[in-house]
Amino acid sequence: MEHTWRWFGPNDPVSLSEIKQADATGIVTALHHIDVGEVWPLEEIRRRQAEIEAEGLTWSVVESIPVHEHIKWSGPRRDEAVENYALTLENLGRAGLRTVCYNFMPVIDWARTDRRWKLPNGGYAMRFDFAAFAAFDRHILRRPGAEDSYDAEDLERADRWFAEADDEARAAVRQTVLIGLPGSSDARELDTLRSGFEPYADLDAIGLRSHLVSFLRELMPAAEAAGISLAIHPDDPPRPLFGLPRVVSTADDVQALLDAVSSPSNALTMCVGSFGSVPTNDVVAMTERFAGRIRFAHLRNVTIEADGKSFFEDDHIDGGTDMIGVVRALLVEERRRKDAGEHAAIIPMRPDHGHFLLDDLERPTYPGYALVGRLKGLAALRGAERAIAAQLDAQLDAQRA
CATH class of the missing domain: 3.20.20.150 (Divalent-metal-dependent TIM barrel enzymes)
Structure with a gap:
């Protein structure tokens, strides 16, 4: 190769x-x-x-x-x-x-939801925490109809994550999800993300x-x-x-x-x-x-x-x-x-x-x-x-x- x-x-x-x-x-x-x-x-x-x-x-x-x-x-x-x-x-x-x-x-x-998740050896990895992502979708982005994308267990875990997370953890997830594109370190605003969904409303x-x-x-x-x-x-x-x-x-x-x-x-x-x-x-x-x-x-x-x-x-x-x-x-x-x-x-x-x-x-x-x-x-x-x-x-x- x-x-x-x-x-x-x-x-x-x-x-x-x-x-x-x-x-x-x-x-x-x-x-x-x-x-x-x-x-x-x-x-x-x-x-x-x-x-x-x-x-x-x-x-x-x-x-x-x-x-x-x-x-x-x-x-x-x-x-x-x-x-x-x-x-x-x-x-x-x-x-x-x-x-x-x-x-x-x-x-x-x-x-991803975490850009630097600590590993046992002291290094850091990227991570996707599904509960944190669902919490972002439901409670931070507040996407209309978000609850329809998750089952009852997912929603319960998302609600629990959001309730237990402090402001720093919530901000970190927000910033990481909003990065959006590889090679970019600039987080997009929530309204920009929401508006991007609109043309796909009827597309399966x-x-x-x-x-x-x-x-x-x-x-x-x-x-x-x-x-x-x-x-x-x-x-x-x-x-x-x-x-x-x-x-x-x-x-x-x-x-x-x-x-x-x-x-x-x-x-x-x-x-x-x-x-x-x-x-x-x-x-x-x-x-x-x-x-x-x-x-x-x-x-x-x-x-x-x-x-x-x-x-x-x-x-x-x-x-x-x-x-x-x-x-x-x-x-x-x-x-x-x-x-x-x-x-x-x-x-x-x-x-x-x-x-x-x-x-x-x-x-x-x-x-x-x-x-x-x-x-x-x-x-x-x-x-x-x-x-x-x-x-x-x-x-x-x-x-x-």
Whole structure:
């Protein structure tokens, strides 16, 4: 696999030179300074590419070209935004970029309730406490109809959490939930979040999925001409939030999307932590099942808590998902591609998220994107990959003997 690292551009507290010292060779980034829905100019793409290459690194994956909300709910700017997305793909292809990771989550991207949850070793992890999230929805955001999104036990736990939490705990949850988008440290206001829900009032999962399929069908000619794979990222966490539908949460969701748009350019980002955030997803089996369409991998791990709905970001190879099984499935797929002579045989992976450890506690950083924590994760994953590759080689030698 290609070892990559997410970098948020020149304002990222983690520099390209530090990433190089971590022994990553590929960069995963985007043009974050360009407004959502606008075309990425070729000169801006090449400028960023040159900046990365000047450090001896390669821009390997685009993560991401954000999908405009009007595409998701079919608003008045929908057609313009799809056309601009296609033009951006054309420009990325001209620059030699071949993989784009994107998501189709309405209004809010990943969701957590705690950015720094203390671990037994003294480090910190991100966590999603379902009771705290429901309390935010019901008592802080005060979303109309929030009670309809939870069962009686959930509501009881949410009410208890809110009653027992002090002002500091409530403020921390509010700030963490409102961050909304990766790479951002600015919390959006409650009214802004509430207004974002309004266009989705009558849109269910069937409708949202149909909008995703229409979007992809219109993009496929541009993606295929540019030689680009559009690798969708699963929902994080893979369950409805704020009453909004989510449509990339299960194996059935993935299969339905791949069946609806059969082009090889319609691909998957295997995010182990996202799919692994609910007990019903067998992530190893999903990796094996969809291996031929996986173009990018986020190797992070979570441990689901006793309620089955809360989870925390665990060590990369020690969480609730069998990460060794996932890596093995990806390496087997790489070997199949090489044997078949396929062009994109190598799968880029990155150590997604990481604990806040040592110097991470002192430097400013984007939530989940600490330097030392990710360096530790990459080292562990690299060691696991080497061991699994050696085992596969030995098995092949035994078969030939």
